[in-house]
Amino acid sequence: MHYISTRGKAPRLDFAGVLLAGLADDGGLYVPESWPQVSTEEIKGFTDQPYAEVATDLMARFTAPAISAEDLAPLVAEAYRDFDHPAVAPLRQLDSGEWILELFHGPTLSFKDYALQVVGRLFDAVLQTQSNRVTVVGATSGDTGSAAIEACRDRDTITAFILHPQGRITDVQRRQMTTVQAANIHNIAIDGTFDDCQAIVKQMFGDKVFRDRWKLTAVNSINWARVMAQVVYYFTTAAALGGPDHPPAFSVPTGNFGDAFAGHVARRMGLNIGQMVIATNVNDILVRLLADGEYRKGPVHATLSPSIDIQVSSNFERLLFELSADDGDIVAKLMDDLDNDGVFKMSDAAMARMRGQFDGRRASEDEILSCMAQVNDTSGIPVDPHTAVGIIAGRAHRRDGNGAMVYLSTAHPAKFPEAVARAIGTPSVLPPRLADLYERTESFDLLPNDLAAVQAYMAERSQA
Numbered sequence: 001m002h003y004i005s006t007r008g009k010a011p012r013l014d015f016a017g018v019l020l021a022g023l024a025d026d027g028g029l030y031v032p033e034s035w036p037q038v039s040t041e042e043i044k045g046f047t048d049q050p051y052a053e054v055a056t057d058l059m060a061r062f063t064a065p066a067i068s069a070e071d072l073a074p075l076v077a078e079a080y081r082d083f084d085h086p087a088v089a090p091l092r093q094l095d096s097g098e099w100i101l102e103l104f105h106g107p108t109l110s111f112k113d114y115a116l117q118v119v120g121r122l123f124d125a126v127l128q129t130q131s132n133r134v135t136v137v138g139a140t141s142g143d144t145g146s147a148a149i150e151a152c153r154d155r156d157t158i159t160a161f162i163l164h165p166q167g168r169i170t171d172v173q174r175r176q177m178t179t180v181q182a183a184n185i186h187n188i189a190i191d192g193t194f195d196d197c198q199a200i201v202k203q204m205f206g207d208k209v210f211r212d213r214w215k216l217t218a219v220n221s222i223n224w225a226r227v228m229a230q231v232v233y234y235f236t237t238a239a240a241l242g243g244p245d246h247p248p249a250f251s252v253p254t255g256n257f258g259d260a261f262a263g264h265v266a267r268r269m270g271l272n273i274g275q276m277v278i279a280t281n282v283n284d285i286l287v288r289l290l291a292d293g294e295y296r297k298g299p300v301h302a303t304l305s306p307s308i309d310i311q312v313s314s315n316f317e318r319l320l321f322e323l324s325a326d327d328g329d330i331v332a333k334l335m336d337d338l339d340n341d342g343v344f345k346m347s348d349a350a351m352a353r354m355r356g357q358f359d360g361r362r363a364s365e366d367e368i369l370s371c372m373a374q375v376n377d378t379s380g381i382p383v384d385p386h387t388a389v390g391i392i393a394g395r396a397h398r399r400d401g402n403g404a405m406v407y408l409s410t411a412h413p414a415k416f417p418e419a420v421a422r423a424i425g426t427p428s429v430l431p432p433r434l435a436d437l438y439e440r441t442e443s444f445d446l447l448p449n450d451l452a453a454v455q456a457y458m459a460e461r462s463q464a
Ligand SMILES: *Cc1c(COP(=O)(O)O)cnc(C)c1O
Pocket: 110, 111, 112, 143, 144, 221, 253, 254, 255, 256, 257, 258, 259, 260, 307, 308, 386, 410, 411
């Protein structure tokens, strides 16, 4: 498989190149040149296979020839070995026709482990053959950081710098990052918002001299490898629920749009999906886009579901490319408008196409708390606030009374103890692997919201 940039001006790369590049040279995002197709028979066969085998089968279609299925198989098996459920991504019934897809059985209890445990190992696989090292840099609104750190901590080829907004993530999220004691891991608290952190990372990639000197790469959701790994659970879920004959609907709590876009990719690969619902909290740029055809930045509001407190959904550019008939010039122009004016307007044709494939709904803070309470009362299942956002949006848009509606449960409720306690009275208990989290020692450095300060800090510590 080869990859092209959404802005049409960067070199065409193979999978290894795309993995290491993160963002494309022209500021765009890499997308596959074509969509590998998966047949109905193959999808039905997935019900009899372990998760790691399905994952290898699907991902090899994107990684070969750079990484063959044979090389991928042991790496993927190892990535999912320590997940604490044998099905890796199990389904749990919530109500008649309603299912929760539990994506919190990895080391940091969020769905990001499903991709990042694979991605860290992919870096080692590619870099070791090149005798090369890289500097991973990322911004996190909470969960990405710990999942990225867990993915990088034992990797010989990586030094990692993870930026988080000081005071704007939960204690559990911060401790999951700052208590990892590893020489190749550096936690940086920025005096600013998540969007400030993300802006610093974007500018750093725009600084060609710095980027090349330190061999910068990203493991945030703009990296194609992450989207690729997230495609897998859409297939295993649809197969388990009797697809392709009974196509399920999915409701996805959405921030950077990586996870929801992965569902879209599964569709493009031939998976029959009834509906895709984009679920947001009050940071609702994509829901507003669906309503009025304008992609308009707004202020970031801190909410109960901080991992989706995002006003610019980076991965949306991949869908935008497709909605713009794969014309990189159009995408580049619209993204310029966004930079200059804080807004761009989509064509009516593009909006019609998008509305044909996605529904969207935003959830208010009150709705989230009452949904969490209602689900716990009626089903005895504590859900985290992000999962609740998905449930609210999915229920609002559910069209087909007979088809299954699947809510992606993107975090374990114990990651958000304050919100869970507010909604249902008692916080959820951390699983055994994190039981002593509050006794562990933290280490991180506080830096100003300033690109030069962060670059200087990194130059002193990177090994690339
Ligand atoms: C990152 C995250 C999301 C959003 O995923 P995107 O791919 O950025 O849309 C949702 N829920 C949780 C718990 C997350 O950590």
